[in-house]
Amino acid sequence: MKKTLVLIPLVFLIFLSTGCSLIFTTRISSQYEKEIDILETKAIRVIGINGSLTILVWEKDYVRVTGTKFVSGLSSSQVKAFNNSLDVIWSNLGETLEIGLSRTDRPNGINYGVSMTVYVPRELYESHFYKTSNGSVSISGISGECVIESSNGNINITGFEGSIHSVTSNGGYKISHCRLYGNNHFKTSNGSVAVKLLTAPTGRLEIYTSNGKIDFKFPWTAGAFLTATTSNGNVDVQGFRSVSFKKIDKNDLRAEINSWGDLDLSLRTSNGDITLNGMQ
Numbered sequence: 001m002k003k004t005l006v007l008i009p010l011v012f013l014i015f016l017s018t019g020c021s022l023i024f025t026t027r028i029s030s031q032y033e034k035e036i037d038i039l040e041t042k043a044i045r046v047i048g049i050n051g052s053l054t055i056l057v058w059e060k061d062y063v064r065v066t067g068t069k070f071v072s073g074l075s076s077s078q079v080k081a082f083n084n085s086l087d088v089i090w091s092n093l094g095e096t097l098e099i100g101l102s103r104t105d106r107p108n109g110i111n112y113g114v115s116m117t118v119y120v121p122r123e124l125y126e127s128h129f130y131k132t133s134n135g136s137v138s139i140s141g142i143s144g145e146c147v148i149e150s151s152n153g154n155i156n157i158t159g160f161e162g163s164i165h166s167v168t169s170n171g172g173y174k175i176s177h178c179r180l181y182g183n184n185h186f187k188t189s190n191g192s193v194a195v196k197l198l199t200a201p202t203g204r205l206e207i208y209t210s211n212g213k214i215d216f217k218f219p220w221t222a223g224a225f226l227t228a229t230t231s232n233g234n235v236d237v238q239g240f241r242s243v244s245f246k247k248i249d250k251n252d253l254r255a256e257i258n259s260w261g262d263l264d265l266s267l268r269t270s271n272g273d274i275t276l277n278g279m280q
Contacts, residue, residue: 044063063120130148194215216276
């Protein structure tokens with residue numbers, strides 16, 4: 001006897017926690033692409049919401065923005081209307097190119113987010129500001145002074161030259177192949193920090209995290225005055241030509257590395273180890 005195969009369509013359902021009713025949600029997801037003239041600007045600001053932010057360098061003479069936007073909610077008509085009104089826009093404010101969204105409000109019953117990948121001409125901008133919420137931030141190849149802000153997202157920085165002030169929450173840092181000078185500050189909560197620098201940084205470099213470890217690598221010949229503090233963790237320094245300890249215990253250390261030099265290095269965490277390695 002031949003059996004008949006019955007296909008049953010799957011429908012995404014959300015149950016009310018206080019009853020037996022079913023709620024059907026509508027979700028619209030779409031891709032976009034924008035091209036922006038550089039407008040003779042020296043600074044760039046990019047602000048997103050509920051999505052990742054990626055900044056890349058390219059050899060063109062204009063800015064390109066690509067990504068995905070999504071809108072979801074209970075009312076199909078409301079979702080469609082909000083989706084039609086949500087777009088990536090830009091303006092030229094003096095010498096600053098600002099890229100953002102046409103909508104920053106959130107009506108009741110609507111959730112939305114926008115991811116962005118921004119391609120910027122090499123060495124065009126002297127000042128950078130990048131911000132998003134509930135998403136990661138990645139930058140690669142840019143130079144100048146940079147501010148990065150996020151919440152609930154990791155931050156990845158590679159091939160950067162200059163100074164950075166960055167804050168995130170519930171996310172870690174990966175910093176590699178950068179040339180850092182001036183004042184640099186990286187702060188997070190509930191995240192680990194991994195740094196690998198092939199050239200010696202100068203100026204002041206501060207790294208602060210809670211509930212995460214710090215793994216810092218830079219050239220074994222580089223000089224620095226180190227302050228490393230942790231609670232519920234260990235501090236380990238190794239691989240340098242010389243280390244002169246000024247204060248040392250299990251989780252609080254101050255030391256001159258290679259007779260100091262041009263770097264004040266502060267590494268602080270709670271509930272995590274700190275490891276500083278010199279690379280040959």
